[in-house]
Amino acid sequence: MTTANQDINFKSGYVAILGRPNTGKSTLINKIAGKKIAITSKKPQTTRDNIIGVHHSERMQIVFIDTPGYHKPVKKLNNYLVGQTLKAVKDTDAVLVLDDLSTKFIEDGYSAQALAELASRRVDNIIIGINKTDLPSISRRLDDAMELWKKQSFVKEVVPLSAKTGKGIPELLKLIAKFLPEGPAYFPENMITDKPKYWLYEEFIREIIFEELQQELPYSSAVKLTGFEDNETGLHLSGEIFVERSSQKGMVIGKGGKMIKKIGTRARKSISKREKREVHLALQVRVKNKWSENNNGLKEMGYEQ
Ligand SMILES: Nc1nc2c(ncn2[C@@H]2O[C@H](COP(=O)(O)OP(=O)(O)O)[C@@H](O)[C@H]2O)c(=O)[nH]1
Numbered sequence: 001m002t003t004a005n006q007d008i009n010f011k012s013g014y015v016a017i018l019g020r021p022n023t024g025k026s027t028l029i030n031k032i033a034g035k036k037i038a039i040t041s042k043k044p045q046t047t048r049d050n051i052i053g054v055h056h057s058e059r060m061q062i063v064f065i066d067t068p069g070y071h072k073p074v075k076k077l078n079n080y081l082v083g084q085t086l087k088a089v090k091d092t093d094a095v096l097v098l099d100d101l102s103t104k105f106i107e108d109g110y111s112a113q114a115l116a117e118l119a120s121r122r123v124d125n126i127i128i129g130i131n132k133t134d135l136p137s138i139s140r141r142l143d144d145a146m147e148l149w150k151k152q153s154f155v156k157e158v159v160p161l162s163a164k165t166g167k168g169i170p171e172l173l174k175l176i177a178k179f180l181p182e183g184p185a186y187f188p189e190n191m192i193t194d195k196p197k198y199w200l201y202e203e204f205i206r207e208i209i210f211e212e213l214q215q216e217l218p219y220s221s222a223v224k225l226t227g228f229e230d231n232e233t234g235l236h237l238s239g240e241i242f243v244e245r246s247s248q249k250g251m252v253i254g255k256g257g258k259m260i261k262k263i264g265t266r267a268r269k270s271i272s273k274r275e276k277r278e279v280h281l282a283l284q285v286r287v288k289n290k291w292s293e294n295n296n297g298l299k300e301m302g303y304e305q
């Protein structure tokens with residue numbers, strides 16, 4: 001008996017998604033995986049780990065890796081994010097560099113172009129995805145941008161995309177197939193990510209923190225799930241939000257506990273929507289002095305190199 005996966009023509013491989021912060025990498029991997037596995041936000045540097053999202057089809061399997069994005073390291077945490085991004089590029093069959101044409105001023109020198117060049121030193125197959133083409137401001141400039149990218153010798157393909165609407169994704173998958181070797185599937189068909197459920201829930205809570213809190217606070221926050229019980233009355237979760245200073249703790253809790261209540265309610269609804277079931281969530285706020293600035297702090301929050 002043969003299954004699709006044992007078919008000699010079956011193809012499989014890894015594709016890392018690289019790009020400046022906010023170009024839509026996490027939005028794209030969610031669309032490809034068909035379910036929310038990576039959190040997204042209007043704020044840059046939301047993603048902190050490499051996240052695998054698997055595309056399954058009858059003839060191939062593509063394992064995409066969402067990365068935190070390349071940017072100038074300022075704190076230890078930024079160092080970690082950049083390290084994760086570079087790690088993802090290793091041993092991949094192709095790299096997809098997302099460009100959203102929106103960054104006019106590159107303060108740290110890493111334009112989409114510089115990133116693509118950096119990746120091309122490690123991987124032969126560089127694909128450029130021009131994302132957010134659903135926005136008129138971008139679609140207007142699409143032809144010119146594609147022309148420019150195609151002139152680059154290290155670029156194999158250029159594809160217009162909208163991670164938001166899904167436009168261009170079938171074409172992208174087809175292009176990638178050309179670069180994949182024949183081989184068996186790496187992941188079983190029902191598996192769309194490598195991350196465990198508790199990790200996803202921590203991330204869903206962190207996403208709300210990015211939406212509700214301003215300035216440095218989201219970047220100083222980490223979430224740890226401390227309780228996880230699954231029974232007939234629903235999912236019972238408890239977690240801790242870590243910040244770096246006691247003044248920040250006050251802001252996360254808010255006047256009369258208003259803010260922490262809001263975060264808890266929104267996170268509960270978001271997890272409940274994904275799991276399509278009742279969720280109970282209890283949150284506490286704790287201070288871990290300057291955790292994002294030293295190796296021990298990072299390790300404690302689960303960000304280990
Ligand atoms: N209009 C539009 N917005 C997008 C698209 N892809 C992502 N975004 C938005 O861009 C922001 C950053 O997206 P995210 O996936 O978090 O970017 P990442 O930092 O590269 O992972 C979010 O507000 C997304 O909703 C797209 O195709 N079209």
Ligand SMILES: [Mg+2]
Pocket residue numbers: 025026027038039040046047067068
């Ligand atoms: Mg992201």
